[in-house]
Amino acid sequence: MKNGSGRSGIIIIGGPRKYKETGPLTEAGYSFGLVEYRDTGPGRVIRMLRALKATADASAADVIFSDMLNVSGIFVLLFARVTGRKLILRIRGEKFSQERTSLPLLFREGLLKEAMHRFVTFHLSSFVIRRADALMPDSEFGKLGMLLNTDIPPERIRVVPIPVRFKEIEYSVAEIAAARRNLDIEQYSNVLLTVTGFSYAEKIRGLREALPQLAAYLNSRQDTVFIIAGGGPLTGLVERTVKRYASPHIRLTGFIADVRPLYAVCTVFTHFSYQDGCPNIILEAMLAEKPVVTNDFISFRNRIDEGVNGFIIDLHNPAALAAVIDRLISDPELRTRLGGEGRRKVLHEHNEQAIGRRLAAALDELGEAVRSGS
Numbered sequence: 001m002k003n004g005s006g007r008s009g010i011i012i013i014g015g016p017r018k019y020k021e022t023g024p025l026t027e028a029g030y031s032f033g034l035v036e037y038r039d040t041g042p043g044r045v046i047r048m049l050r051a052l053k054a055t056a057d058a059s060a061a062d063v064i065f066s067d068m069l070n071v072s073g074i075f076v077l078l079f080a081r082v083t084g085r086k087l088i089l090r091i092r093g094e095k096f097s098q099e100r101t102s103l104p105l106l107f108r109e110g111l112l113k114e115a116m117h118r119f120v121t122f123h124l125s126s127f128v129i130r131r132a133d134a135l136m137p138d139s140e141f142g143k144l145g146m147l148l149n150t151d152i153p154p155e156r157i158r159v160v161p162i163p164v165r166f167k168e169i170e171y172s173v174a175e176i177a178a179a180r181r182n183l184d185i186e187q188y189s190n191v192l193l194t195v196t197g198f199s200y201a202e203k204i205r206g207l208r209e210a211l212p213q214l215a216a217y218l219n220s221r222q223d224t225v226f227i228i229a230g231g232g233p234l235t236g237l238v239e240r241t242v243k244r245y246a247s248p249h250i251r252l253t254g255f256i257a258d259v260r261p262l263y264a265v266c267t268v269f270t271h272f273s274y275q276d277g278c279p280n281i282i283l284e285a286m287l288a289e290k291p292v293v294t295n296d297f298i299s300f301r302n303r304i305d306e307g308v309n310g311f312i313i314d315l316h317n318p319a320a321l322a323a324v325i326d327r328l329i330s331d332p333e334l335r336t337r338l339g340g341e342g343r344r345k346v347l348h349e350h351n352e353q354a355i356g357r358r359l360a361a362a363l364d365e366l367g368e369a370v371r372s373g374s
Helices: 016-027 044-057 070-083 095-108 112-131 140-149 173-183 201-220 235-244 260-265 280-287 320-330 332-349 352-372
Strands: 010-014 033-036 063-066 086-091 134-137 190-195 224-229 250-254 268-271 292-295 310-313
Touching: 010 016, 010 044, 016 352, 033 044, 044 070, 063 070, 063 352, 070 086, 070 112, 086 112, 086 352, 095 112, 095 140, 095 201, 112 140, 134 140, 134 352, 173 260, 190 260, 190 280, 201 224, 201 235, 201 250, 201 292, 201 320, 235 250, 268 280, 268 320, 280 292, 280 332, 292 320, 310 320, 320 332
Parallel strands: 010 033, 010 063, 063 086, 086 134, 190 224, 190 268, 224 250, 268 292, 292 310
Antiparallel strands: none
């Protein structure tokens, strides 16, 4: 745990992903106090609160900006209330719908331990979200969930997307060959790729809806493979769905920590989901100059410009997905153009300087609103 000692009106407290806020704010020259919460041992919450108190005592900060939910979030909320400070909560994704749709599925799958854990953490997190003074979701989808599930007024909710950090993904011919060999796909000319998690019902629903169309398409041509990289408690359900459509050209790799080698061999990047807010994996694929194909969903309409950097298809149109994939595979110039436009969009809209300016402006606006009670 690391203490910051900035004398600003804002204290940031966050876990390992807090760099998505502190990095952009530093780039924007925004002053803040910092409590870094990485501790996982016994007594970690007590140590966090001590660090928070020390940072608060050393600064004039009257607003806490936190991404902490669950038990840790409860204690941050209590600290804010006891000390008379305001709490602005950073929200990644859409917490309400992801658990309400996933809990019944987890119970049906017999994953009782996971379901009970998620039930408890969901209600703890919901308590924190509903009692924050202001919210900062990372997407319009997240904002919609906050508007529908809390009494926090719209003027106290500001959308600021996430930044993307790594800039280059370059591989030599030898490295690409090694990646193909390690994935056992040397016989294939084209690689469709999706990288996702198997934790939420609506996240895997999109993939499960796409699989029948993809299996039929893959079985019609022998030169293309579909790689699904991901893991999570609902892996068994995804595996059964893949087996149902019996294509030898679909590969489940499990969780892969470093996905960059997958981009090296990828021809077309796909992402199918009804849950994502601001999916980092799509932004990374665009940075890797890969054309992106997604289903029609609010979060993807805010990222993909149809025919410019990718395509958005209707999964309920049986011919739509195969037609788009076939078009991209057969037209390398189109893939190059879409990939280049995708990279330009991410570098322009999701670099740390641009996000930092938006984040700083949102913090100033929300800070003024919660201080004045407006």
